[in-house]
């Protein structure tokens with residue numbers, strides 16, 4: 617019989633699933649309890665959230681191609697992992713995203729258009745993280761996992777003296793999102809050691825989309841990422857990341873466990889990045905179209921649509937309405953993006969430190985003089 621390590625190497629660890637790729641419900645004794653309340657309306661809502669996220673992604677990609685955004689980071693294919701996990705959170709929970717979590721942002725009521733500010737280059741952020749407990753995007757891989765663990769340890773301080781029952785009912789938790797590539801960063805390791813040592817209320821949610829730009833998953837890890845959790849002394853779950861119901865159930869379970877003081881959980885959502893890494897990337901240079909095609913039948917939207925139709929929980933009229941709403945949303949996002957004012961350069965200097973700093977003041981003055989040098993040219997004056 618294979619040892620657990622050998623089984624992990626062979627990728628035999630169980631993939632948790634509630635909705636298979638043919639759109640059929642599957643039984644799962646452990647997860648089922650976490651989606652008992654999900655009725656037809658909730659399922660339609662999840663479909664709608666995924667469809668709007670995909671439509672937003674298409675619109676943002678088009679805006680980048682038209683020169684209106686400096687860059688776009690598509691999330692096509694990862695909608696179930698994002699909507700399922702995002703919907704599992706409570707308002708008081710705090711989310712630390714990477715840079716691709718547009719669907720999670722949507723579940724936290726962050727306005728889609730506001731999310732374009734950073735990619736249009738008019739802001740270093742785009743939204744106020746305190747309004748929705750949804751942190752700024754983090755471009756430095758895995759840095760946010762340290763912030764997230766620190767925040768979760770802070771929650772422990774705030775909730776000191778609370779018993780497990782009160783924590784479960786009223787306690788807060790943290791979700792840290794990162795990718796399979798980021799899992800190779802030392803920051804993730806340090807975050808997990810601290811989180812385990814202090815039973816920090818945190819769920820590490822890794823979207824394993826198989827590629828870290830051009831580096832395949834096999835180079836990041838010899839074992840499924842979920843199995844790494846055991847090395848830190850906490851639980852790891854390997855979930856079908858294209859199954860929105862399984863992602864919802866697994867994240868609800870993990871958040872319950874973490875917030876009630878029973879330690880962190882690592883979720884590895886096995887999914888696929890169907891688009892390019894960013895609009896600056898060309899995946900045809902490093903992966904085969906046959907691989908991309910092999911993931912198409914697992915599409916998270918298609919499988920939920922199949923299930924909703926076959927079980928009579930949604931009809932043509934519903935899907936037509938969602939498509940129309942999505943087009944209307946996309947037009948609104950586009951129109952709003954054009955209204956963003958140009959950034960004030962002085963702010964870039966003023967926002968580096970909370971208080972005045974002599975070096976920044978010096979650099980700011982140098983830049984002011986540098987810019988003033990162009991004024992003569994513009995007015996045609998002599999230099």
Ligand SMILES: Cc1ncc(C[n+]2csc(CCOP(=O)(O)OP(=O)(O)O)c2C)c(N)n1
Pocket residue numbers: 716755756757794795796797798799825827828829889893
């Ligand atoms: C510390 C650091 N190293 C390298 C990079 C360059 N970089 C940007 S995205 C990326 C790949 C990330 O892959 P993964 O974590 O799997 O996330 P994905 O983009 O696939 O969602 C790399 C290497 C970076 N942003 N930060």
